[in-house]
Amino acid sequence: MKTEWIAVDWGTTNLRAWAMGAEGVLDHAASEDGMGRLDRDGFEPALLRLVGPWLQAGRVTDVVACGMVGSRQGWHEAPYRAVPCAPLDAAATVAVPTRDGRISVRLVPGLKQSAPADVMRGEETQVAGVLALNRSFDGVICLPGTHSKWAHVSAGEVVSFQTFMTGEMFALLSQGSVLRHGMAAGGWDEAAFDTALSEALSRPERLGAKLFSIRAEGLIAGLPSAAARARLSGLLIGVELAAARPYWLGQAVTVVGSEGLAASYARALRAQGVEPRVVSGTDAVLAGLVVARARVTA
Amino acid sequence: MKTEWIAVDWGTTNLRAWAMGAEGVLDHAASEDGMGRLDRDGFEPALLRLVGPWLQAGRVTDVVACGMVGSRQGWHEAPYRAVPCAPLDAAATVAVPTRDGRISVRLVPGLKQSAPADVMRGEETQVAGVLALNRSFDGVICLPGTHSKWAHVSAGEVVSFQTFMTGEMFALLSQGSVLRHGMAAGGWDEAAFDTALSEALSRPERLGAKLFSIRAEGLIAGLPSAAARARLSGLLIGVELAAARPYWLGQAVTVVGSEGLAASYARALRAQGVEPRVVSGTDAVLAGLVVARARVTA
Structure with a gap:
């Protein structure tokens, strides 16, 4: 070997x-x-x-x-x-x-995009991997992570893309803000995720207020850690989906990411009537690197 | 003495x-x-x-x-x-x-509010101070800070209030996120603040995408540090004002806070046609503590 x-x-x-x-x-x-x-x-x-x-x-x-x-x-x-x-x-x-x-x-x-200004490093290889795994792919690829990317792919090209700081916001808010006190015990509550997601999608402009309510409900109504964490995630993903609506509405969407995160995004999209295909982030990056290597040696 | x-x-x-x-x-x-x-x-x-x-x-x-x-x-x-x-x-x-x-x-x-869940500690004393300085006050008091508060005050009572994590988000994003690279040199750009504020007020749901564009423009278009910091502030305050609209629209608003921050909020409100009164946070808390002491000794 x-x-x-x-x-x-x-x-x-x-x-x-x-x-x-x-x-x-x-x-x-x-x-x-x-x-x-x-x-x-x-x-x-x-x-x-x-x-x-x-x-x-x-x-x-x-x-x-x-x-x-x-x-x-x-x-x-x-x-x-x-x-x-x-x-x-x-x-x-x-x-x-x-x-x-x-x-x-x-x-x-x-890759870079000049207007609106945007950049990606690493995700282009995952996009290439998705195309290698499915040569006829045409549609939208969602790559959730520290900086989530939504890419519109057509005829083998990345036409446009958009980055959201959702994962980094979750890390900062759950570990570095006043909200950390109420979610230190960890856990997950699917129903709380769904409710927060739906609220954020219909009223995304209320994010700033909804965030502090997680702390306030912890203090005066004993909100459990699992519900607090899931609600924070649902709010942030909901606000991302609200802004990314032109990317996923009526489109064929493939979600590329780690198991848990990709599942959360897939669940969120399904609640909006979109049935996404899910590809493991590792499979995608490996398939993309194979393509990159083939071209290097060609 | x-x-x-x-x-x-x-x-x-x-x-x-x-x-x-x-x-x-x-x-x-x-x-x-x-x-x-x-x-x-x-x-x-x-x-x-x-x-x-x-x-x-x-x-x-x-x-x-x-x-x-x-x-x-x-x-x-x-x-x-x-x-x-x-x-x-x-x-x-x-x-x-x-x-x-x-x-x-x-x-x-x-003070606490059960629905929507909310809490304040310290700001109630500033509100009492505003009432002590202006006994006939009836309207809305905006207290920007780490956790900005908007309080509706009528007939000497706090009727309702709402907290926004704007200041804490600014600190986390400007010091702890990928955006810190583009604003480390400090500075301030009033025009960038105004533009970002206006964008966030009209399209608050695009916050997640607008945030990363600060980083991307820094990388590919050389966005200066002063513009990056002011834009981040304008976006976050704009999203807060969008959600707090029921508090300030058509209301008599008093902004209570430190000089720079109160001035930013006052500027933002003026752009929306609201002419706020500005009270120094120190004057308000002292006037409130005088009231609290008078009642203690009464």
């Missing part, structure tokens, strides 16, 4: 790598050496710590990486490509000089 | 005290010993560190305090009073046992 090349998804907080052989994935490794905790000289050692066991002396192994690793604050800048365009382009991956001769590293560039 | 009593505004992050004589304020002191950094046994020493120089051996000095000091996590709980009610009630201040015999401490309780 020989590692032919290495696929890497390198975001702000995590580094994930897969040893790829002729038949697909041979091995998998991950660390918390995300871009956010590395300076420029820290990337190559962090990568070698993780994938070193897969390398062979006297042989150069291709490494194809997507995500924030290619940002200005990352290992090496891979300049954004402007939409409308295909999510990946053979000519645009960027080679990174390395000290260790056993690896040849290329980075996938992100 | 003898200190007759001591007025205290004791919030989550700050402790402010005034030595009061027959003619008014004799002296002023402040520290960062807010409720948030004290455990239950830390309150009396923190107070004595600040006001000790004003005390005399063999004489008991009244201390009247409002704010989070009276919360469950504070020095001693002063249970909420339910609206509709006058902002202050003589019978409801709560005596706190002290070890030092030179002080006699009483806490002003906050």
Whole structure:
């Protein structure tokens, strides 16, 4: 079982790598050496710590990486490509000089949109993965996460996209705001999620007021932690769906993400009469990296 | 110049005290010993560190305090009073046992509203202060801050109120989110504030998308730090005003707060055709504490 090349998804907080052989994935490794905790000289050692066991002396192994690793604050800048365009382009991956001769590293560039201004890094590879898994795909891809993206894809190109800070807002509010006191015990309450989602979708402008009511009900009415957390999530996803309505209304929607989060978005969309297809974020990024690598070697 | 009593505004992050004589304020002191950094046994020493120089051996000095000091996590709980009610009630201040015999401490309780659930601590004293400064006041009092409050006041009573997490959201997003990268250099751009305010008021549901555009424009269009900060503020205040519309539309509005923040809210209201009166937050809380003390000694 020989590692032919290495696929890497390198975001702000995590580094994930897969040893790829002729038949697909041979091995998998991950660390918390995300871009956010590395300076420029820290990337190559962090990568070698993780994938070193897969390398062979006297042989150069291709490494194809997507995500924030290619940002200005990352290992090496891979300049954004402007939409409308295909999510990946053979000519645009960027080679990174390395000290260790056993690896040849290329980075996938992100996408930018000038009006309204927007950027993505990493999600373009997942979009390419969805297209690789379903060549005739035409419609909308929703990629929930720290910065949720909605992308309109047509004829193999990303036509437009829109980012929402939903995941980061949830993290900030649930861990860093006065609301943390009422949800520290964790848990989840599906009914509270549904109600908050529906309220936020019909009256999104009331978000600011609805947020504090989570704290107030905790203080004067004993709102349980599970209901508080689910309500916060429902409010934030509801406000996102309200603003993203032009993306999903009457469209074929594919949700790409981790199991729990993708399920919440799928549930929310179903409540609006949209039956989304769900693709695992890992499957999508791997399928996209396979496409990126094929183009690198082509 | 003898200190007759001591007025205290004791919030989550700050402790402010005034030595009061027959003619008014004799002296002023402040520290960062807010409720948030004290455990239950830390309150009396923190107070004595600040006001000790004003005390005399063999004489008991009244201390009247409002704010989070009276919360469950504070020095001693002063249970909420339910609206509709006058902002202050003589019978409801709560005596706190002290070890030092030179002080006699009483806490002003906050207010609660059961539907929609809401709470305030400290702002009720400012509302009482506004009423003391203008006995015929009838209308709406806006108290911007970490948790902005809008209170409807009629016939000397708080009829209803609503809290918005605007200030806390600004702090979290400007210091703790991905947006911090684009506004670290500080500054302020009045035109960017006005535009963002207007956009958020007319399309409040687009907040989630508008927030990330601050980051994206920083990356691909060089948005300056001053414009980024002012735009974030304008978006958050605009969304608050959109949800608080029933409070201010066609009403006599008084804005109570610190100079800069009150000016931003006043500017925003003026853009909507409302000419607010502005009262300094310090003047309001002091006037309210005078009322609370008068009732304590009555």
